Amino acid sequence: MKTASRFALAIVFLAATSFVCPPARAQEGPLQTAQPKGVTTDDIIQRFAGKEKQFQDARDLYTYRQDVKVETVDGDTVTGEYREVFDVVFNDQGRRIENVVFAPQSTLEQGGLEMDEGDIQDIRHVMPFVLTTEEIPEYNILYVGQQQEDELHCYVFDVAPKKLEPKKRYFQGRIWVDDHDFQIVKTYGKGVPDMEKKGKEEHLYPKFTSTNRWQVLVPDFYPRR
Numbered sequence: 062m063k064t065a066s067r068f069a070l071a072i073v074f075l076a077a078t079s080f081v082c083p084p085a086r087a088q089e090g091p092l093q094t095a096q097p098k099g100v101t102t103d104d105i106i107q108r109f110a111g112k113e114k115q116f117q118d119a120r121d122l123y124t125y126r127q128d129v130k131v132e133t134v135d136g137d138t139v140t141g142e143y144r145e146v147f148d149v150v151f152n153d154q155g156r157r158i159e160n161v162v163f164a165p166q167s168t169l170e171q172g173g174l175e176m177d178e179g180d181i182q183d184i185r186h187v188m189p190f191v192l193t194t195e196e197i198p199e200y201n202i203l204y205v206g207q208q209q210e211d212e213l214h215c216y217v218f219d220v221a222p223k224k225l226e227p228k229k230r231y232f233q234g235r236i237w238v239d240d241h242d243f244q245i246v247k248t249y250g251k252g253v254p255d256m257e258k259k260g261k262e263e264h265l266y267p268k269f270t271s272t273n274r275w276q277v278l279v280p281d282f283y284p285r286r
């Protein structure tokens with residue numbers, strides 16, 4: 062996304078299994094760099110990746126409606142909006158498809174924002190980040206410590222792609238894995254790579270925080286480059 066000035070941006074996903082109201086911001090404790098006790102970091106990675114695979118497989122059994130809204134605001138005034146509503150369903154051959162049911166003309170440029178295909182891919186696939194067993198080889202996953210998130214005690218990992226394949230979007234950032242169920246409960250990061258073209262403006266992608274991948278994603282503020 063490219064912006065002409067600082068802006069507030071909120072992206073909300075509403076599906077059949079989601080809540081409408083956004084969650085309260087988590088109470089985050091200090092990061093402790095101590096190594097895990099009674100379990101290795103590799104074991105933690107394998108266990109949460111297995112849970113992520115279960116989550117992905119379960120999600121793939123459902124049909125649902127996804128409602129995406131991106132707004133630029135100046136104070137309480139909405140200056141531009143992108144909106145898309147689409148159904149994720151199965152066709153007659155049993156393949157998953159996306160049927161767009163509502164997509165009015167975007168007015169984001171009025172608010173100084175532009176979106177490209179990378180933004181759309183990030184909204185649909187990167188922001189609801191899932192790191193399964195099959196995807197682990199694509200990423201460097203570095204244990205950085207332990208941290209309290211509300212009532213949950215979490216293992217914290219930094220995640221970055223090992224290699225950027227053409228026309229593919231990746232997640233880069235930090236994940237929090239609860240130490241009881243070994244599930245990812247929070248992600249903070251962005252879609253990569255950013256686009257840099259000679260003689261053209263740099264196209265940067267916003268960082269976002271996800272506390273529930275079927276609920277609300279709130280990107281950071283950032284200035285235009």
